Amino acid sequence: METAEEDFTPADNEGGGGGGSGEGGGVVAAFGKQLKLLRQRAGLEREAFGRLVGYSPSSIASFEQGRRIPSPRAIEKADRVLDAGGVLIALKDEVARAQYPPFFQDMARLEAKAAHLCEYSTLIVPGLVQTPEYALAVFQQQRPLLTEEVIEERLAGRLVRQEIHSRRPEPLLSFILEESVVRRPVGGREVLRGQLEQLLLFGHKRNVDIQVMPIDREDHAALEGPFTTIETVKGQRFAYTEVQGSSRLFSEYVKIQELSACYGILRSQALTPRESLAFLERLLGET
Known part of the structure; x- marks a missing residue:
């Protein structure tokens, strides 16, 4: 399991899918095997174990066979019930990242190492500051439609990403x-x-700045679309773009500088953080 001090090497700096799906599937399969061994060691059949953790025997079988990803809460409960001593919990974050779409898995690993992150959003509230209800609505509206099982997995993954706020x-x-x-x-x-x-x-947290770009602004430095820049705790710098389920993760100095400069100009064109909070308060009063 990686630590925040390690350097980050993306699976594919410029690829559309990143290559995380194989890695994620391997983690889920390994977790499932560990879960089965611990259940058998405890002398529990799937039905009895399922009753203790609140899942059907078929769901337990899916977890053990790597066909379904358990939520972080389910992992914590299973660890307690099986007296696993933290063995399952140690895999919780890696299992959670496997819930992300393959194209986002590299970015999810990168977010967890971020010392400084800047995100420009054009369509929805950024995932790192979404409420569970808002995130659920976003997933429910995706097309093609996601299954309820996938929505549950994606929502759990979204909430794990937000653990960055407690770092x-x-x-x-x-x-x-x-x-x-x-x-x-x-x-x-x-x-x-x-x-x-x-x-x-x-927006009132000392380490978070939220700015609103008014729709009536004549000057706009980022008309080409949304993007994110990240600097890790080791000083590595990356940029990320995503559209219609395809993504690119950049590590080239020139591209990162270009997008970083763009973000700096965009900050000067948007409402200041203080003005933005006042704007959001007014909007809340109107909603």
Whole structure:
């Protein structure tokens, strides 16, 4: 299991899929084998074990055969029930990352090592600051439709990503959101209200800056679309772009400098963090 101090090597710096699916599948298969061995050591049949952790025997079989990814909560409960001494919990983060789409798995590993992350968003609230209700609505609206099982897995993975907020030392996070992002009622008005409240909470944290790009701005440095830049705790720098399920992870100095400069200009064109919080408060009052 990697630590935050290790250098990061992407599977494919410029590829559309990253190559994480094989790695993720291997982790899930290894977890399943470990789970089965521990269950058998405890002398529990699948039905009895399922009752103790709240899953059907068929679900337990799917976990053990690597066909279904258990949620972090299920892993923690299984570890306690089987008296595994943390063996299963030690794999929790790696198993959770396997829940991401293959094209995002490299980026998920990279986020976990971020010392400084900047994200410009044009369509939805960034995943790192989404509420569970908002994230659920996003997954439910994806086309082609996702199965309920995949939605559950993706939602669990999204919440694991947000553990970055409890890391110490805290990473520096900057988000620039188009005005349309914070006005679009994804999931309905109540979901949007909850999301706006969460953005305000995050925006008051010392390590988080949230800025809104007003729709009436004449100058705009990022009309080519959304992107993310990341600097890891080891000083490695990357840039990430994604559209329609395809992604590119850049490690080239020239491209990273280009996008970093673009982000800096964009910050000067958007509302300041203080102005943005005032804007979000007004919008919350109108919603």
